[in-house]
Amino acid sequence: MTEKTTDDASTVLLLGAPGAVGRHLGLQLAAAGVRVRALTRRVDRARQPGYVLGDLRDPRSLQAAAHGVDAVFLGWPFATAEGAAEAVAALAGEVGRVVLLSSAAVQDVPGAGPYSPGRPDGEVEALLAAGGLRHTVLRPHGFAADALRWAEEIRAGGAVRGYGGGAGLNVVDERDIAAVAARALTEDGHDGARYVLTGPESPTQAEQVRIIGEAAGREVRWEEIPREAARHRMLTTGCPPALVDGALDFLHTRTATPEPVTTTVQDVTGRPPRPFRAWAADHAHLFR
């Protein structure tokens, strides 16, 4: 799609390196000959090659970590955008470009900018845009790895109990998100893009459970529970009521209308996104 301009001298700073996407991104960049510097809060890990000690909440450590790098991969793994303005300002003077791991929950409201009720992603996107940094935004749908929430029930065998088994969700493989990020970090032509990332299809939650069961060799089925029971269960985890109700409404809507898929992974990387079946096969051991 774009001309590759990576050379051996490129250095990318990963903020959130051990995370679901970051761990694949680090491997993919290293395989492409890009130097990777990964921020970690852990003193023991920071002693290992390729790591640098720092904290997303500590702008001075970010500025030091970003010194001399060509590009930054930024995830914001917090419930609010508190501290994000300081983090963006710390990066602004140091780096050429930023690739932000945002979320498909962000909507573009004409005249008001990116908006994500109950989540910080929209605000962080707006801060990056206002900060004058060259940047690319990745807006993935749900990660395939979110299926690990069912691992305990699948390992136990029998049933996975939940609400919205018929909801069709276009889950995206973290390796494909990382592949798009790697392109945006190392190629020209992605500045200002807002990439909505999905898998190639939208299996229902019940189908996902069945696919994992087949991959792991476990007899497992979806057992639907009433919405009120699901609501009660989610509230006991401390999730705010507005977010719980929003998530349940979403599942209800997607039962009638599965999430649409995009061609962005293919367009940017030249390779089709992995189907959920591939993720399940590669992670089957986690469900045995």
Ligand SMILES: NC(=O)c1ccc[n+]([C@@H]2O[C@H](COP(=O)([O-])OP(=O)(O)OC[C@H]3O[C@@H](n4cnc5c(N)ncnc54)[C@H](OP(=O)(O)O)[C@@H]3O)[C@@H](O)[C@H]2O)c1
């Ligand atoms: N899960 C989904 O379905 C989904 C869907 C769309 C978008 N997203 C977006 O994905 C992002 C989360 O990505 P993820 O799932 O990769 O997160 P994750 O797996 O939870 O990883 C978060 C990373 O951030 C690091 N971290 C946490 N606090 C830090 C701090 N104070 N300073 C430095 N590093 C810190 C963690 O390091 P440690 O290992 O040291 O703790 C970890 O490496 C969010 O922006 C979310 O909106 C997620």
